[in-house]
Amino acid sequence: MKHEPFNESIEMYLKTACELAVGDAPVAISALAGRLGVSAVSATEMVHRLQESGLVDHQPYKGITLTEDGRHQAAAVIRSHRLWECFLVDHLKLPWDEAHEWSCRLEHATDPQVTDALEVYLGYPLTCPHGSPIPTPDGTIVEPADQPLTTLLPGQSAVIARIYPETAELLSYLSDLGLTTGTRIILKERAPFHGPLVLLVGEDIRYLGGEGAAQIFINQVEDAS
Amino acid sequence: MKHEPFNESIEMYLKTACELAVGDAPVAISALAGRLGVSAVSATEMVHRLQESGLVDHQPYKGITLTEDGRHQAAAVIRSHRLWECFLVDHLKLPWDEAHEWSCRLEHATDPQVTDALEVYLGYPLTCPHGSPIPTPDGTIVEPADQPLTTLLPGQSAVIARIYPETAELLSYLSDLGLTTGTRIILKERAPFHGPLVLLVGEDIRYLGGEGAAQIFINQVEDAS
DNA sequence: CTGTATTTTCAGGTTAACCTGATCTTACAG
DNA sequence: CTGTAAGATCAGGTTAACCTGAAAATACAG
Ligand SMILES: [Mn+2]
Ligand SMILES: [Mn+2]
Ligand SMILES: [Mn+2]
Ligand SMILES: [Mn+2]
Numbered sequence A, B: 001m002k003h004e005p006f007n008e009s010i011e012m013y014l015k016t017a018c019e020l021a022v023g024d025a026p027v028a029i030s031a032l033a034g035r036l037g038v039s040a041v042s043a044t045e046m047v048h049r050l051q052e053s054g055l056v057d058h059q060p061y062k063g064i065t066l067t068e069d070g071r072h073q074a075a076a077v078i079r080s081h082r083l084w085e086c087f088l089v090d091h092l093k094l095p096w097d098e099a100h101e102w103s104c105r106l107e108h109a110t111d112p113q114v115t116d117a118l119e120v121y122l123g124y125p126l127t128c129p130h131g132s133p134i135p136t137p138d139g140t141i142v143e144p145a146d147q148p149l150t151t152l153l154p155g156q157s158a159v160i161a162r163i164y165p166e167t168a169e170l171l172s173y174l175s176d177l178g179l180t181t182g183t184r185i186i187l188k189e190r191a192p193f194h195g196p197l198v199l200l201v202g203e204d205i206r207y208l209g210g211e212g213a214a215q216i217f218i219n220q221v222e223d224a225s
Numbered sequence C: 001c002t003g004t005a006t007t008t009t010c011a012g013g014t015t016a017a018c019c020t021g022a023t024c025t026t027a028c029a030g
Numbered sequence D: 001c002t003g004t005a006a007g008a009t010c011a012g013g014t015t016a017a018c019c020t021g022a023a024a025a026t027a028c029a030g
Helices: A008-020 A028-037 A040-051 A070-090 A099-105 A112-122 A168-177 B008-020 B029-036 B040-052 B069-091 B099-107 B112-122 B168-177
Strands: A056-059 A063-065 A156-163 A184-190 A197-201 A206-210 A216-223 B054-057 B063-066 B156-163 B184-190 B197-201 B204-208 B217-221
Touching: A008 A028, A008 A040, A008 A063, A008 A168, A028 A063, A028 A206, A056 B184, A063 A070, A070 A099, A070 A112, A070 A168, A070 B112, A099 A168, A112 B069, A156 A168, A168 B008, A197 B054, A216 B156, B008 B040, B008 B054, B008 B069, B029 B040, B040 B054, B063 B069, B069 B099, B069 B112, B099 B168, B156 B168, B156 B197
Parallel strands: none
Antiparallel strands: A056 A063, A156 A184, A156 A216, A184 A197, A197 A206, B054 B063, B156 B184, B156 B217, B184 B197, B197 B204
16 A cells, blocks of 8 residues: 655756766766755765665765666656656647646656656657657667757857756746747857847847857757848 | 655545545544554644644544645545546556556646646546546546445346545456456356355456455446346 | 865754554443 | 543654754865
8 A cells, every 4th residue: 555755856866967967977966966956965965875875976076977777767767757748748738848847746756667658659759848868768868969059150040959958947938038949040149258149030039148048959050041 | 946845645645535535524543544554643643734734624533524725635636646547548558457556656746737738638537447536626526426336236237337445456456357447247146244246247257355346336237138 | 285165074953754652532332 | 331442642763855054175276
């Protein structure tokens, strides 16, 4: 009659570690703590616990790397998250930006068998609605071949391929600006020193701060007609 | 960046209280404790907390009743649970018996907006795959017009309308016997004093203990040809 | 090579849900 | 009307995740 508890904390730590990792460089505990909205002391405590469980490898003053086991579990959570996002947006027609937070709860409540069945039902989507790839059942994540919006030159056009990392605030903001995945944009102008970008979205002019631009990735770059 | 916690415990107490209530009779704390797999002391503690929050009304040595607020929240959880069951069984084609446990996790991770969208997507189903009614958004639950299998007389036939209350073990057992909702059965014989029933399911003879029979409800009663 | 900022550890504290064992209270059956 | 089983409380304890404040260790930039 008793089901196993939600391991929301553990799963969020693993997922976040996975998302913050670039290549095989260790992830700083402070980065983890920041992303999770938790004190550095708490994050360190939890990292120790994860180390005990063999999910994480911590070298002091450097950071952590996920073990094979840890990466596996992280991928499972991310997989479930992104598949739910597809379902919420494409099938339930729920808002593109809110789907992210809702999926962040569902991801911890989903049996692997449900995840797999969901993937079949959705027709094996390749990415979530925000452009990030869906991990395979065995835990591999193929890095997408997109480039940062910050590399686009004035006069060029491109299609928004991906928002990463995803945060509720940014998604909501971009949604309001019409800067969702799949949208073609033209870069009119860019202020120097990471200043705001001037973008043409359809007929509309949009101004976008440098911090936001750093989380947008594009492809199909062309010289604007 | 921080989302509110899962209130799994609280929600399970409310849901269970709602499911154990017959009419407006108070539910014994021991019954709650038993169903939730928790000690009586723990259940009492939690009931006090629920009372503080105004979700429950506890008269000592009698039992508890849900307040308006409490019943509302309970109905929301049950609603989400049963809608997920519909989705898992009808759309994802997952097993009828396992869907119950999987939904028991999802029910705590579902935003009301997701629940509502899911209901639309499913086409406003009236019952879950096990025959129990789906609460409306405002929290009302229409009691189905079925009768206990124990009222069926030898020689009569009927259709299984509902399993209630649902437990993983019973659902799995009934699934194996082919005694799922919508199945027409014929009662061949009944041993006295709540003894086993002899049922004809299609071509097959099935023996069913009295405890299981008490959790099966039927309709469309006819005299067998 | 040293100083400072980052990282870690230590100490001590909180909260929600659990637990066992023991001790009241009360409802109600006979 | 009373005894006893069922129900409630009390006492004391555990665990996972959090927290703050302060002290120690280390990396690395200049
Ligand atoms: Mn999450
Ligand atoms: Mn996404
Ligand atoms: Mn549940
Ligand atoms: Mn059901």
